[in-house]
Amino acid sequence: MDRMNRIVxxxxxxxxxxxxxxxxxxxxxxxxxAQAIVTQGPxxxxxxxxxxxxxxxxxxxxxxxxxxxxxxxxxAMVRFHGSVVCFNQFFRPAVVDLVxxxxxxxxxxxxPNGPGGLRHAIVFTAGSDPLFGGIDKADTFNLRSTRVVxxxxxxxxxxxFKIASLRMDSATSxxxxxxxxxxxxxx
Amino acid sequence: MLRLxxxxxxxxxxxxxxxxxxxxxxxxxxxPCVSTLGYCLSFGSGDAIPIIxxxxxxxxxxxxASVTFHGxxxCSNTADDARVVDLASQVVxxxxxxxxPNGPGGLRHAIVMFSRPAGTSDSFNLASTxxxxxxxxxxxxxxxxxxxxxxxGNTSxxxxxxxxxxxxxx
Numbered sequence: 001m002d003r004m005n006r007i008v009x010x011x012x013x014x015x016x017x018x019x020x021x022x023x024x025x026x027x028x029x030x031x032x033x034a035q036a037i038v039t040q041g042p043x044x045x046x047x048x049x050x051x052x053x054x055x056x057x058x059x060x061x062x063x064x065x066x067x068x069x070x071x072x073x074x075x076a077m078v079r080f081h082g083s084v085v086c087f088n089q090f091f092r093p094a095v096v097d098l099v100x101x102x103x104x105x106x107x108x109x110x111x112p113n114g115p116g117g118l119r120h121a122i123v124f125t126a127g128s129d130p131l132f133g134g135i136d137k138a139d140t141f142n143l144r145s146t147r148v149v150x151x152x153x154x155x156x157x158x159x160x161f162k163i164a165s166l167r168m169d170s171a172t173s174x175x176x177x178x179x180x181x182x183x184x185x186x187x
Numbered sequence: 188m189l190r191l192x193x194x195x196x197x198x199x200x201x202x203x204x205x206x207x208x209x210x211x212x213x214x215x216x217x218x219p220c221v222s223t224l225g226y227c228l229s230f231g232s233g234d235a236i237p238i239i240x241x242x243x244x245x246x247x248x249x250x251x252a253s254v255t256f257h258g259x260x261x262c263s264n265t266a267d268d269a270r271v272v273d274l275a276s277q278v279v280x281x282x283x284x285x286x287x288p289n290g291p292g293g294l295r296h297a298i299v300m301f302s303r304p305a306g307t308s309d310s311f312n313l314a315s316t317x318x319x320x321x322x323x324x325x326x327x328x329x330x331x332x333x334x335x336x337x338x339x340g341n342t343s344x345x346x347x348x349x350x351x352x353x354x355x356x357x
Contacts, residue, residue: 077214112348116257118257118258118347142312147257
């Protein structure tokens with residue numbers, strides 16, 4: 001009888017340990033572990049900012065992109081962090097009117113009314129020509145944007161932050177700072 | 188006895204499956220707000236500012252909701268002299284709450300705009316985040332509200348996008 005009791009107790013103990021191990025295993029490597037937060041370092045060039053553009057440029061380059069390797073199907077909250085400083089170097093008032101958006105295709109045209117889209121517009125007072133000791137007029141826009149994207153299956157997904165000009169008057173220019181994506185993913 | 192042992196094993200496995208699932212986060216969002224005029228809404232110096240946007244979130248359990256508001260605002264001055272626009276905004280859970288720029292999820296947006304034709308408009312990013320503790324499963328409502336601290340005559344503001352997102356963690 002004692003031997004039988006020992007066998008039973010031993011079997012129960014093993015079962016408990018296996019169950020506990022399962023809890024530990026699923027608790028750390030199961031669905032909860034597939035949640036993820038990823039980010040990228042700030043973008044900075046030797047010039048001290050990420051990139052710049054002027055009214056003379058044919059197109060504003062893609063400001064930044066990020067590749068996210070989704071571990072499964074789920075939902076990604078994509079956040080963009082950065083600012084853009086714009087200048088009027090001319091001695092007349094000038095307009096800078098920009099739109100930005102977090103998009104999933106590099107060729108997409110930014111839409112201020114689309115998910116993750118914004119509009120940034122200003123009428124500058126007259127700047128003074130620096131050649132004559134004048135001071136440029138400047139203003140800053142916060143580019144912070146959020147877009148939620150459903151992901152159908154595991155695999156790499158690419159996100160882009162794009163800016164397009166609705167109007168940039170003569171002698172205006174802008175420089176972008178930081179320009180970093182971060183992503184929170186939930187299966 | 189073997190049945191009892193397998194029972195213990197199954198209980199352990201169920202516990203394993205149940206506990207991480209309840210710890211799973213949730214992300215919810217809403218579509219951007221846009222009217223036929225090409226923006227979400229506008230208000231002038233003589234208007235009461237409506238609630239900019241509301242989001243309903245059905246919390247699956249107790250937990251914490253990190254509520255993010257995404258949007259921008261462009262303000263303009265059509266007067267022949269300098270004018271002030273000075274606004275406060277906040278993410279609130281009570282639709283009657285007065286926005287407090289110093290409260291959680293609050294901001295202040297102020298500018299002196301020059302007269303025409305120069306310096307007559309500027310833009311503000313309204314991006315805001317506020318964390319709410321949720322005591323149990325149920326419906327939650329979050330509002331983005333704005334209030335005038337000062338808005339001179341002949342000024343107006345236009346809101347773009349105005350979309351909430353919620354990251355919920357049990």
